[in-house]
Amino acid sequence: MQTNFTPAQLADPHVAESEAILRKCVHCGFCTATCPTYVTLGDELDSPRGRIYLIKDMLENGRAADKETVTHIDRCLSCLACTTTCPSGVDYMHLVDHARVHIENTYRRPFKDRLARSVLAAVLPYPARFRLSLKAAGLARPFAGMMKRMPLLKTFGVMLDLAPSAVPQPSTSAMPGVHTAQGKRVGRVALLSGCAQPVLKPEINEATIRLLTRFGVEVVVSAGEGCCGALVHHMGRENQALEAARRNVDAWLKVADEGGLDAIVITASGCGTTIKDYGHMLRLDPEYAEKAARVSALAKDITEYLSTLDLPEQDARGMTLAYHSACSMQHGQKITVAPKQLLKRAGFVVRDPAEGHLCCGSAGTYNILQPEISAKLKARKVKNIEATKPDAIATGNIGCITQIASGTAIPILHTVELLDWAYGGAKPKGL
Numbered sequence: 001m002q003t004n005f006t007p008a009q010l011a012d013p014h015v016a017e018s019e020a021i022l023r024k025c026v027h028c029g030f031c032t033a034t035c036p037t038y039v040t041l042g043d044e045l046d047s048p049r050g051r052i053y054l055i056k057d058m059l060e061n062g063r064a065a066d067k068e069t070v071t072h073i074d075r076c077l078s079c080l081a082c083t084t085t086c087p088s089g090v091d092y093m094h095l096v097d098h099a100r101v102h103i104e105n106t107y108r109r110p111f112k113d114r115l116a117r118s119v120l121a122a123v124l125p126y127p128a129r130f131r132l133s134l135k136a137a138g139l140a141r142p143f144a145g146m147m148k149r150m151p152l153l154k155t156f157g158v159m160l161d162l163a164p165s166a167v168p169q170p171s172t173s174a175m176p177g178v179h180t181a182q183g184k185r186v187g188r189v190a191l192l193s194g195c196a197q198p199v200l201k202p203e204i205n206e207a208t209i210r211l212l213t214r215f216g217v218e219v220v221v222s223a224g225e226g227c228c229g230a231l232v233h234h235m236g237r238e239n240q241a242l243e244a245a246r247r248n249v250d251a252w253l254k255v256a257d258e259g260g261l262d263a264i265v266i267t268a269s270g271c272g273t274t275i276k277d278y279g280h281m282l283r284l285d286p287e288y289a290e291k292a293a294r295v296s297a298l299a300k301d302i303t304e305y306l307s308t309l310d311l312p313e314q315d316a317r318g319m320t321l322a323y324h325s326a327c328s329m330q331h332g333q334k335i336t337v338a339p340k341q342l343l344k345r346a347g348f349v350v351r352d353p354a355e356g357h358l359c360c361g362s363a364g365t366y367n368i369l370q371p372e373i374s375a376k377l378k379a380r381k382v383k384n385i386e387a388t389k390p391d392a393i394a395t396g397n398i399g400c401i402t403q404i405a406s407g408t409a410i411p412i413l414h415t416v417e418l419l420d421w422a423y424g425g426a427k428p429k430g431l
């Protein structure tokens with residue numbers, strides 16, 4: 001794609017990077033066929049190619065974001081199916097990241113949107129606040145229907161619908177500390193505790209710690225770590241995202257420098273995609289660029305790390321799983337084989353639902369901020385999963401677990417919960 005940025009514009013490293021990305025796009029449109037919003041809405045401006053044109057126009061003309069551009073960029077799930085499809089290697093992720101920051105800095109959203117986004121950014125990344133808000137949601141749930149009919153409160157009504165009916169007790173797996181390896185130590189990892197996952201489903205990291213320590217891996221939950229920053233990063237709130245990244249870099253490198261680390265293990269693929277990008281996010285920060293790159297190089301999805309342990313083959317369990325590959329797993333991190341191989345080796349039959357490349361509509365806060373499109377994608381995903389007639393669903397991202405569970409009665413579990421069970425742990429709750 002031909003671009004017309006001025007030398008003065010290109011002096012801004014963010015603009016220079018976006019220009020290089022734009023120049024790679026050859027307008028072929030292959031990406032449109034795999035874009036969930038184009039498939040759902042049928043509007044070129046809700047396709048990757050359409051959004052690329054809108055971003056080019058906005059950045060090239062150095063203008064503030066307008067309502068039309070914001071509408072179509074907001075509808076993007078950041079699922080990155082387009083980057084898997086694109087034959088020209090267009091780095092859409094970093095282009096849309098830049099566009100979102102530009103929107104946040106130049107566009108004044110209506111009051112109701114600013115309110116909803118500010119509440120999400122102030123609550124979700126902080127486990128204590130999130131836990132408290134979920135408890136409050138339990139009391140307010142009877143008013144969800146009424147709130148969804150009021151424009152100012154619609155988003156809060158959607159949040160009430162998504163809140164679980166019971167909030168699990170806080171787990172020791174989320175507290176800083178060292179979980180000692182059983183037998184001979186073969187490795188040492190830091191485990192991301194994070195923000196929403198330990199509140200919604202602490203059993204995921206509990207299963208991870210059990211499984212890793214059983215196979216001789218010491219697991220450290222680092223003091224000072226917290227939300228990876230993905231939630232605010234996808235809202236264009238760059239300062240808040242970079243602050244979260246720096247805090248985690250400091251926390252993990254302290255552990256690495258004190259006792260060595262083979263990996264930083266992540267059990268939510270949405271977080272993994274962002275942590276693997278810390279090196280890029282902090283590339284212009286002279287104090288953190290190198291440290292962040294070191295953290296990104298250590299970051300591994302739990303299934304990537306488990307694949308290095310050569311877990312023994314187990315007898316067949318007589319259970320069929322539908323494997324839902326989260327977008328952040330298959331498109332963001334390009335991890336497509338390891339989770340299914342581990343499950344098969346552990347004795348499960350694994351099936352791939354049709355249209356596996358399409359997002360389930362969770363996408364961080366997307367199911368709250370874009371509930372109509374999200375509901376359509378959820379229904380499509382659940383239909384494809386149910387068609388495989390599984391006993392249970394396996395996936396590797398808490399957002400997908402919450403989203404899909406709200407649309408089907410089939411139990412849905414994190415891959416690591418099933419692996420922990422297969423290798424000596426208790427049967428997961430809900431099976």
Ligand code: SF4
Pocket residue numbers: 034035036037038046047048051075076077078079080081082083092
């Ligand atoms: S990230 Fe997903 S929703 Fe956004 S343009 Fe690409 S394929 Fe479409």
Ligand code: SF4
Pocket residue numbers: 024025026027028029030031032048049082085086087088089090
């Ligand atoms: S597939 Fe790649 S090169 Fe083709 S239009 Fe989409 S982003 Fe551009």
